[in-house]
Amino acid sequence: MDDLQKTKPLLVNLIIYPHVLATGVTLPVEMLLAGEAFARRYDKSVARLETQFLSEEAQQIKSRAGITMLADITLAELAVDNENNSKTPDIIIVPSLWRNPRPIINKHPKLVAWLKHCWQQGSTLIGVGTGVCFLAESGLLDNHSATTHWHYVEQFKRDYPKVDLKPDFFITQSERIYCAASLNALADIIVHIIAQYYGKAAAQNVERNFSHEIRKPYEEQRYLEGAVDRHADELIAQIQFWLRTNLSTDLSLEELASQFGLSQRSFTRRFKAATGVRATQYWQQLRIETAKELLASSNLTIQEIADQVGYQDQGHLARLFKLHLNQSPKDYRAMVRKKLFS
Numbered sequence: 001m002d003d004l005q006k007t008k009p010l011l012v013n014l015i016i017y018p019h020v021l022a023t024g025v026t027l028p029v030e031m032l033l034a035g036e037a038f039a040r041r042y043d044k045s046v047a048r049l050e051t052q053f054l055s056e057e058a059q060q061i062k063s064r065a066g067i068t069m070l071a072d073i074t075l076a077e078l079a080v081d082n083e084n085n086s087k088t089p090d091i092i093i094v095p096s097l098w099r100n101p102r103p104i105i106n107k108h109p110k111l112v113a114w115l116k117h118c119w120q121q122g123s124t125l126i127g128v129g130t131g132v133c134f135l136a137e138s139g140l141l142d143n144h145s146a147t148t149h150w151h152y153v154e155q156f157k158r159d160y161p162k163v164d165l166k167p168d169f170f171i172t173q174s175e176r177i178y179c180a181a182s183l184n185a186l187a188d189i190i191v192h193i194i195a196q197y198y199g200k201a202a203a204q205n206v207e208r209n210f211s212h213e214i215r216k217p218y219e220e221q222r223y224l225e226g227a228v229d230r231h232a233d234e235l236i237a238q239i240q241f242w243l244r245t246n247l248s249t250d251l252s253l254e255e256l257a258s259q260f261g262l263s264q265r266s267f268t269r270r271f272k273a274a275t276g277v278r279a280t281q282y283w284q285q286l287r288i289e290t291a292k293e294l295l296a297s298s299n300l301t302i303q304e305i306a307d308q309v310g311y312q313d314q315g316h317l318a319r320l321f322k323l324h325l326n327q328s329p330k331d332y333r334a335m336v337r338k339k340l341f342s
Contacts, residue, residue, distance in 0.1 A: 010048065014092075015095065028093055028187075036198060039198035054071060055075075075111065089123050091123065092125050095131050102133075119140055122176075132156075132179045141174070141179075145172040146166065146172050147181045167181075170185040171188060239271070242260075253267070253279050290309050302329045305329070
């Protein structure tokens, strides 16, 4: 977290409109509050969380569940506030609607225009399920990746042909625009956001408390434009595949580079240019994720798992777990087994 994130409040606006799914509004708020509370236990200077429910006109909105939700502010009131230099939201969450979103979108042109304005002012936008249609309607997703609820994929393609729809992904990220196909995917994005603003420990704490199941990390689930695993360097891609399938190898990275006909210097430069991370970081993360899967799904001892992922000393694996997950392999296994089988 940088000093700017520590000192200024984190303003999150959540859009509400008729037929909104209430859980798409309440879940991210509760998760963000939990992340803030955890972080403030250890650092009182972290960003204060400010949340607002925002609607286009009506103060009262009835959700799909029949729950009446009260807007903290409307777009008309916001326009007046903006004359007094009101703060642009850091994050805007556009939740899913029940059934066909088209009638609701047609009734909210000002909201569509406001989303585009906020994006231009630097806001991060998160669309959920059919709520992604609001972002597509604004034109912000033209020639960019997106996902949406599976039931409306074909309609979305017809309505927004310029959007690069990725229906096989539950999460997409295009710069500051996130799309989630489901509530579970939204939860994973929020954990990712918490890590950015409140740190990795806070994100892990929220994930442990809000998810009964063991989920893959955000980075493994989302489609990211220009993602590291979609680069054009075929030789580096071959090396990545080799690393994934030879975790227990005794080869050093220098020896591996030589095996593929590269000098250590050329390998280091090309790997970082293609993937955005150092080869040592990439390999270490592969080993940690594989160890996590084996701890969750096998009865191998911790030493046997360390051997499987290329660490002869289980103490080395334990130190990496403490560094990256803030817990030991034994504690991680106990936690995931409890979640998987309770």
